[in-house]
Amino acid sequence: MRKRTKATSIDIAHRAGVSQATVSRVLRGSPLVNAETRRRVEEAVRALNYKVDRHASSLRTQRSGTLALLLFEEPTPDHAHINPFFLSILGSVTRACARHGQDLLVSFQQLSDDWHADYEDSMKADGLILLGYGDYRLYRDKLDALVAQGTRFVRWGAVQPDQPGISIGCDNAHGGRLVGEHLAALGRRRVAFLGSASRGYPEFLDRYRGCEAALQVAGLALDPALQVDADSSEEAGYTAAMALVERGQPFDAVFAASDLIAIGAIRALAEKGLRVPEDVAVVGFDDIPTARFTNPSLTTVVQDTARAGELLVETLLKLVKGEAAESVTLPAQLVVRRSSGAAAG
Amino acid sequence: MRKRTKATSIDIAHRAGVSQATVSRVLRGSPLVNAETRRRVEEAVRALNYKVDRHASSLRTQRSGTLALLLFEEPTPDHAHINPFFLSILGSVTRACARHGQDLLVSFQQLSDDWHADYEDSMKADGLILLGYGDYRLYRDKLDALVAQGTRFVRWGAVQPDQPGISIGCDNAHGGRLVGEHLAALGRRRVAFLGSASRGYPEFLDRYRGCEAALQVAGLALDPALQVDADSSEEAGYTAAMALVERGQPFDAVFAASDLIAIGAIRALAEKGLRVPEDVAVVGFDDIPTARFTNPSLTTVVQDTARAGELLVETLLKLVKGEAAESVTLPAQLVVRRSSGAAAG
DNA sequence: CTGAAAGCGCTTACAG
DNA sequence: CTGAAAGCGCTTACAG
Missing domain, CATH: 1.10.260.40 (lambda repressor-like DNA-binding domains)
Incomplete structure (x- = not known):
C-alpha cells in the first residue's frame, strides 16, 4: 500500500x-x-x-466538532435486534449532524456499562445523545452523575418534571389517548395492554395511562387483568400475547406498547386461532416501516422521528455553546390501517 | 451549567x-x-x-484510533427505511470496534456524495468501512479513487476477482443455490425472482445465478419472464410482486432477493388473492429479525452478521497497521419456515 | 489585511 | 527506570 x-x-x-x-x-x-x-x-x-487536521484543530480550540450517540439495548443482548424505531432516529440524527457540520460517534452500550464518564472527558465528543429503552430506574443514577460532572447531554425519552437533564420525547400520553378513543369508537370493550406499564418504563406507562383515560371517558376500563409485561421486541410481544390468551379473560382489542410487540402479538393471536381484526383489534406504537406491510397492516401511532433527530442535535449544540435549552414534547398522531378493523386500507 | x-x-x-x-x-x-x-x-x-486527551494523543501519534462506517442508502431517500440487515452489521461492527479499542464514526451517505476524499485526509479516521446496497457501477469509480489515494477501506459486498480493494461478503451464489434446491425439492416448477439481477447489483445477481444453477440441476429453469427488478425494500417488493402477477405468467414460487422484498411481496400476493405457501412459496434472503414473525413466517437465508462485523473491523485494522489482508466470503445457510410450504414451524 | 509566535496536551527519541 | 525537550498541525491574540 x-x-x-x-x-x-x-x-x-x-x-x-x-x-x-x-x-x-x-x-x-x-x-x-x-x-x-x-x-x-x-x-x-x-x-x-x-x-x-481535525486533531490539531480540536486540540487548539478545545472543541471536537463531534457528538456521540449512545444507544442502549438493555434487555436484548442480540445485536441484530435493535428497535427499528431507534434506527430511524439514528438516521435522522446522522443527517442533522451532517447539516450542522458535526461528526457523529456511535456506540451501543449496555445500560449497566461505564459510559457515563468517558466521551466528554477524553474530548472525543462535545456532548452526548442518549437513546434507548431500558429500565429508567437503572438509568436515573447515571443521568445524575452526568449532570454532576457537567457533561452536556440530551436524552430521547419521556419528558418528566423531576428528571435530570434535558429530554426530547413524544407525547406518549396523547398517543395512548388517541388509541383509546379509536378502539372505543370502533366498539371494542375489553382492551388488553401489552407492555411494561410501570415506573421503570415511563414511555409505556404514559401510553397506558393515556389509553386508560380515553377509555374512561367512553365509560370503559383498561382492566389490569388484561395487562401483560413486555419489552419492545417481537419475541416479547409473542410471549406476552400467548400469556394473555392463556389467562382466559375475554378481550377484543390489544394495544401493544410498540410495533415490535404488536407484530409478535399478531403472530401469537394467529397461532391461537384468533382473527385480527375480526376477533381482536390490534394497535401498535411507533409506525416502523414494516407496520404498513404486516398482515393485516398495522394501525399505530406515528412519532416524528425526523424532527426528533433534528431537535436532539440542535438542543445538544445549544448546550455545547452554553446557551439555554429546554425539553420538548413532540406530538403523536394515529395512523389507521387494517389491524384495528376500521374501514381503512 | x-x-x-x-x-x-x-x-x-x-x-x-x-x-x-x-x-x-x-x-x-x-x-x-x-x-x-x-x-x-x-x-x-x-x-x-x-x-x-484524544486529540493531543492522535496529533502526536498520527493515529486517530477511530474507524468510520459509511452507510449508503442510494435508492431510498427515506431515513426511516434502512435495511435492518445493515443495521445488524452496524451493531456487530460497533461491538467489534469496542473490543478493539476503536471509536466508530457513522455517517449515512448518498452513493453520489463526495465521501471518497474526506475522512482519512482530515485524520478523522484511520480507515473506512463501506456498507450498503446501490448500483455497483456508480460505486466502482469511487472505489478506484480510494485505492489511488491509498485510503484504507474494507467493503461489505460481493467478492469479485477484479474489484478494487478488499471485500467481506456472503456466499450469495451458494445461498441462491440452497434456495433453488429447496424449492425444487418441494416440487415447485415455476420460480419467479424479485430483485435487480444485473451487473449493477452483484449480490442479487449471484443469488439469481445460484438459484438458476440449482434449478437447472433439477431440470427446471429460472424463466426471465418471471424476473422483476426491485431494490431492497418492502415497497419495491410489493410493487414488483404486483407487476409479476399482472404479467399473467403462471408461477408457484417467489425467490425474493432480500427479506424486505419478500415481506412486500407477501403483502401483494395476499391482496391478489394468492395464498402463501399453498399457491406460491416465498423465500427471502438475510434473515432479518422480523422474518420469524411475518405471516406466514419466512423461509430465508442467514448471513452471519456477527462474524461479518468482526471481520470487517479486523481486516481494516490489518490494513491500518500495514499488514496484508484479503477478501473473505462467508458461508450462507438456509432457514426453513412456513412461507415455503415445507413441513416446518 | 498579514505575519511571527505562543501554546493546546500529548508521545517518544535521547540522555542519564 | 525516569526526566527534559522537541514537535505533531493547527488557531488566535498581538503587533504592525
Whole structure:
C-alpha cells in the first residue's frame, strides 16, 4: 500500500505565497482576508487536496466538532435486534449532524456499562445523545452523575418534571389517548395492554395511562387483568400475547406498547386461532416501516422521528455553546390501517 | 451549567510526584515503568478522573484510533427505511470496534456524495468501512479513487476477482443455490425472482445465478419472464410482486432477493388473492429479525452478521497497521419456515 | 489585511 | 527506570 503523505497548512502557505496563519484564516472563514489572497489559498487547497487536521484543530480550540450517540439495548443482548424505531432516529440524527457540520460517534452500550464518564472527558465528543429503552430506574443514577460532572447531554425519552437533564420525547400520553378513543369508537370493550406499564418504563406507562383515560371517558376500563409485561421486541410481544390468551379473560382489542410487540402479538393471536381484526383489534406504537406491510397492516401511532433527530442535535449544540435549552414534547398522531378493523386500507 | 475543568497529564504528574512523561508511559502501558510508580500514577488518574486527551494523543501519534462506517442508502431517500440487515452489521461492527479499542464514526451517505476524499485526509479516521446496497457501477469509480489515494477501506459486498480493494461478503451464489434446491425439492416448477439481477447489483445477481444453477440441476429453469427488478425494500417488493402477477405468467414460487422484498411481496400476493405457501412459496434472503414473525413466517437465508462485523473491523485494522489482508466470503445457510410450504414451524 | 509566535496536551527519541 | 525537550498541525491574540 502506497504511503500517504498528507499536505499541511504549511504546504498550502508555500504554494499560495502567504503565511500559515493566513491559510488558517481562510479555512476558518475569517472575514479579514483579502479576496485575492483567499482565492490563491483556496486554489492551493484544491490543488493539494488539503484537509484541515481535525486533531490539531480540536486540540487548539478545545472543541471536537463531534457528538456521540449512545444507544442502549438493555434487555436484548442480540445485536441484530435493535428497535427499528431507534434506527430511524439514528438516521435522522446522522443527517442533522451532517447539516450542522458535526461528526457523529456511535456506540451501543449496555445500560449497566461505564459510559457515563468517558466521551466528554477524553474530548472525543462535545456532548452526548442518549437513546434507548431500558429500565429508567437503572438509568436515573447515571443521568445524575452526568449532570454532576457537567457533561452536556440530551436524552430521547419521556419528558418528566423531576428528571435530570434535558429530554426530547413524544407525547406518549396523547398517543395512548388517541388509541383509546379509536378502539372505543370502533366498539371494542375489553382492551388488553401489552407492555411494561410501570415506573421503570415511563414511555409505556404514559401510553397506558393515556389509553386508560380515553377509555374512561367512553365509560370503559383498561382492566389490569388484561395487562401483560413486555419489552419492545417481537419475541416479547409473542410471549406476552400467548400469556394473555392463556389467562382466559375475554378481550377484543390489544394495544401493544410498540410495533415490535404488536407484530409478535399478531403472530401469537394467529397461532391461537384468533382473527385480527375480526376477533381482536390490534394497535401498535411507533409506525416502523414494516407496520404498513404486516398482515393485516398495522394501525399505530406515528412519532416524528425526523424532527426528533433534528431537535436532539440542535438542543445538544445549544448546550455545547452554553446557551439555554429546554425539553420538548413532540406530538403523536394515529395512523389507521387494517389491524384495528376500521374501514381503512 | 458548571464549567468543566479537565485534568491533564501534568496534573496527574504533580499529584503522583513524577514527570509528565512518566504519566504518559503508564497510560500507554509502557513496560519500562516501575510497579510502585505505576501504582501511584494510576491512583492519581482515578482520583482526578483523568482521561487522555484524544486529540493531543492522535496529533502526536498520527493515529486517530477511530474507524468510520459509511452507510449508503442510494435508492431510498427515506431515513426511516434502512435495511435492518445493515443495521445488524452496524451493531456487530460497533461491538467489534469496542473490543478493539476503536471509536466508530457513522455517517449515512448518498452513493453520489463526495465521501471518497474526506475522512482519512482530515485524520478523522484511520480507515473506512463501506456498507450498503446501490448500483455497483456508480460505486466502482469511487472505489478506484480510494485505492489511488491509498485510503484504507474494507467493503461489505460481493467478492469479485477484479474489484478494487478488499471485500467481506456472503456466499450469495451458494445461498441462491440452497434456495433453488429447496424449492425444487418441494416440487415447485415455476420460480419467479424479485430483485435487480444485473451487473449493477452483484449480490442479487449471484443469488439469481445460484438459484438458476440449482434449478437447472433439477431440470427446471429460472424463466426471465418471471424476473422483476426491485431494490431492497418492502415497497419495491410489493410493487414488483404486483407487476409479476399482472404479467399473467403462471408461477408457484417467489425467490425474493432480500427479506424486505419478500415481506412486500407477501403483502401483494395476499391482496391478489394468492395464498402463501399453498399457491406460491416465498423465500427471502438475510434473515432479518422480523422474518420469524411475518405471516406466514419466512423461509430465508442467514448471513452471519456477527462474524461479518468482526471481520470487517479486523481486516481494516490489518490494513491500518500495514499488514496484508484479503477478501473473505462467508458461508450462507438456509432457514426453513412456513412461507415455503415445507413441513416446518 | 498579514505575519511571527505562543501554546493546546500529548508521545517518544535521547540522555542519564 | 525516569526526566527534559522537541514537535505533531493547527488557531488566535498581538503587533504592525
